[in-house]
Amino acid sequence: MSLTQILAKKTVFVQALFKSLRQMQIIIFTRYPMPGKVKTRLIPAIGPKKASRLQKLMTEHIVEQAMEFCNKQNKSKLSISVYGTGGNIKDFKAWLGPEVDYQLQPQGELGFRMGMIFRNACKFKKKPVVLIGSDLPGLTPEIFQQAFEALEKNDLVLGPSTDGGYYLIGMKVFYPELFQNIEWGTKNVYKKTIDVVEKVGLEFKELPVLHDIDRAEDLEILRTHPKWEKIFSTVPLLSIIIPALNEEKMLASTLKRVYHAQSIDVIVVDGGSRDNTYAIARQSGARVLKKTGGRSAQQNEGAAQAKGELLLFLHADTLLPNGYDQMIRTALASPKIVGGAFRFKTDDHGKKLKIVELFVNLRSSWLRLPYGDQGLFMEKRVFNEIGGFAPVSIMEDFDLVLRLRRRGRLVLLNHAAITSARRWQEHGVLRTSIINQMMILGFFAGLPSTKLREIYKVNKTSRPKL
DSSP: OOHHHHHHHHHHHHHHHHHHHTOEEEEEEEEOOOTTTSSGGGHHHHHHHHHHHHHHHHHHHHHHHHHHHHHTSOGGGEEEEEEEESSOHHHHHHHHOTTSEEEEOOSSOHHHHHHHHHHHHHSSOOSOEEEEOSOOTTOOHHHHHHHHHHTTTOSEEEEEBTTSSEEEEEESSOOGGGGSSOOTTSTTHHHHHHHHHHHHTOOEEEOOOBOOOOSGGGGHHHHTOTTTGGGGSSSOOEEEEEEESSOTTTHHHHHHHHTSSSSEEEEEEEOOOSSSHHHHHHHHTOEEEEOOSOHHHHHHHHHHHOOSSEEEEOOTTEEOOTTHHHHHHHHHTSTTEEEEEEEEEESOOOHHHHHHHHHHHHHHHHSOOOOGGGOEEEEHHHHHHTTSSOSOSSOHHHHHHHHHHHHSEEEEEEEEEEEOOHHHHHHOHHHHHHHHHHHHHHHHTTOOHHHHHHHHHTTOSSSOOO
16 A cells, blocks of 8 residues: 555545544444344244344334434534444445445454444543444434433433333433443333433433333334334335337236236326327236326336335336346345345347357446346335436446446346347347447446437437347
């Protein structure tokens, strides 16, 4: 490493340190949701996969509430840090996004870990630091508001939980006594902590009591709640979003294959078709929306109306493999997988297109750069967090995949989605492939989408296919 690089790294570190000294801080304690390793006391009631899914969704809920509170504040004065265990920082970042800071918890029992983190957080500053757990379905941004307001006039703030512990603790000055000689995980944690508070002589504020979800009987709180009842469903709902424009020849076959699945929500977004596309979509039983402005706008509209927590963006001329729904759910069950696609295949068996298929699949596998005609899938949460499809007239799938890839890992499934070869057949394999590569080069060169669209028009088609 050169001297310049070393100085640059030190500068970044010093800047981050001084920034942290000016900030209030929210610290979220959580575990990476690995089946069999989290919520173990719930496994006899709901099994390891659902217990892991519950851990995942509740952590996402806590981060979401913290971000909502942060967005209402002066962001320069508040930071959010996730302290995790059971995974590495890269996987946590892929799962929960780049908007928060990530650290690994120190080794040791719970009190030691919390004490170490508070000691370090309060060492150089007297700004409020609030630590919270990750199994609180009833948490709202208002709890954070109350906690920081309490610390303006008190030494300590505590949020008691119904099981005899506490879900939140906050302070400005580190008090090591609060983390010593406590039998963690018992129903006496809160009472023992209050005894220490009174002995030390601290002024403290108590927040509303909340339920945490640790035992089988706690699950009853979730069964009738609209946000959490999906935990008990067999599989996550998958929304399939199909943008279409004058696709009467292909759409019926695509939809027929789509419906060979369970727990799906099918949405066709018509871009102003002048043929029978709209009627075919309605007859299939799909929800049909109307949205002009190009494929990017159509897909964003479909995602906004989607009911599922998982999304699949599918071209109207592409046939999915049998069992596609289970393949997608299995892939996205891992939090470090941010999205994926199927292998590429056309319905033409000629040698030239076989060569195209080979190179497309090599590119997708090696570079993790699949495109729209391979069926792009991801969580709706992740789609929203990265900003959806950019408002461009072309290459919207390429742009989205690049942003997904910067966040985490993309997976290429072994089974192929079969797309129509009509554009290659009409305009020639070589000509179409050359224009495709010209547009990719133009994209990386920073050409605006309007200019790329002009290049594309040379091919006399609605969209290039790779």
